[in-house]
Amino acid sequence: MATLENKNAIITGAASGIGRASALAFAQAGAKLVLADINPLDDVVAQIEEAGGQAVGISGDGSDEGHVQELVETCCQRYGGLHVFFANAGMAGDFFPILDETRESWQRVLEVNLIGPFLAVKYGGAKIAEAGGGSIVLTASVAALRAAAGPAAYSASKAGVVSLAQVAASQLGDQGVRVNAICPGLIETGMTAPLFEYAKAAGREDRIGRYCPMQRAGQPEEIARVVLHLASDDASYLTGQAIAIDGGLCATHPFSPKSGS
Ligand SMILES: NC(=O)c1ccc[n+]([C@@H]2O[C@H](COP(=O)([O-])OP(=O)(O)OC[C@H]3O[C@@H](n4cnc5c(N)ncnc54)[C@H](O)[C@@H]3O)[C@@H](O)[C@H]2O)c1
Numbered sequence: 001m002a003t004l005e006n007k008n009a010i011i012t013g014a015a016s017g018i019g020r021a022s023a024l025a026f027a028q029a030g031a032k033l034v035l036a037d038i039n040p041l042d043d044v045v046a047q048i049e050e051a052g053g054q055a056v057g058i059s060g061d062g063s064d065e066g067h068v069q070e071l072v073e074t075c076c077q078r079y080g081g082l083h084v085f086f087a088n089a090g091m092a093g094d095f096f097p098i099l100d101e102t103r104e105s106w107q108r109v110l111e112v113n114l115i116g117p118f119l120a121v122k123y124g125g126a127k128i129a130e131a132g133g134g135s136i137v138l139t140a141s142v143a144a145l146r147a148a149a150g151p152a153a154y155s156a157s158k159a160g161v162v163s164l165a166q167v168a169a170s171q172l173g174d175q176g177v178r179v180n181a182i183c184p185g186l187i188e189t190g191m192t193a194p195l196f197e198y199a200k201a202a203g204r205e206d207r208i209g210r211y212c213p214m215q216r217a218g219q220p221e222e223i224a225r226v227v228l229h230l231a232s233d234d235a236s237y238l239t240g241q242a243i244a245i246d247g248g249l250c251a252t253h254p255f256s257p258k259s260g261s
Helices: 017-028 042-050 065-079 103-130 152-175 193-201 220-231
Strands: 008-012 032-037 054-059 084-087 134-139 177-184 242-245
Touching: 008 017, 008 065, 008 103, 017 032, 017 042, 017 054, 017 084, 017 220, 032 042, 032 065, 042 054, 054 065, 065 103, 084 103, 084 220, 103 134, 103 152, 103 177, 134 152, 134 220, 152 177, 152 242, 177 220, 220 242
Parallel strands: 008 032, 008 084, 032 054, 084 134, 134 177, 177 242
Antiparallel strands: none
16 A cells, blocks of 8 residues: 655545545555544544544635645644645535526635635645645546536536646646646545435435446545555656546446446
8 A cells, every 4th residue: 555654644625525535544554634624524533543643623615715824834833844735625516507507606616626726736835845745636526527427617617627737737846746636436425425315215226327337436435545646655757647536437438338237
């Protein structure tokens, strides 16, 4: 397994789903953590501490500039520097057709999903460069790569995250800062819970995720393992990429499950 011994990391959206699974994986790999979320983080911090790891939780809005600065300052003051920033907090927004979406809804989705990661790059990138280099991972989505995987504002915000990773990688590479985006497919988390609950209630659980080659949805731990690799020095020559972790969804034309399945 990749190691994060002697590395200090910030993870946003760490109270649930992909962020929480990544926090547990990072702690197991030896990282000292600053965890952030708009919701309380007591559970995940306690779980890490019970296992002998180090973590502090700071609740706040990931699109708030002062909050992101506080995360970076806390990590540097408490642990002596910053090596990894996983900017993962995100929201789906309204599930309306594009003609019914509002300016207000677009603005909020762009703030949380795109400006939050920009602030992570701006304030985290400077400190990671100061520490001699490291890794920034931004959570995009398969919705960044193809239409029909999410609402319009969500998809556009995630496409912006892919571009942000490319631009930041090109500008920070000479300072040893790698920047990559991950593009998860359908993963069972808090964000997708209503879909899973609806399918379970209708007795159609087996249909979830069947339109990708793996014919199933993913689990947050399957994303966390890739994020851990990107965060670690094992990925030392990997930067500027948008990595789909989607059971093959983006690799195929519209996909028909085998008959009978
Ligand atoms: N679940 C999927 O199928 C899927 C697919 C592709 C991308 N993603 C992305 O993965 C990321 C993590 O989502 P998840 O699926 O683990 O869902 P989740 O709901 O389980 O976790 C998201 C976390 O982000 C936090 N959050 C939301 N808005 C915030 C804000 N303004 N400031 C701080 N924290 C905030 C939530 O409180 C929550 O704890 C998101 O960026 C999401 O867009 C998810």
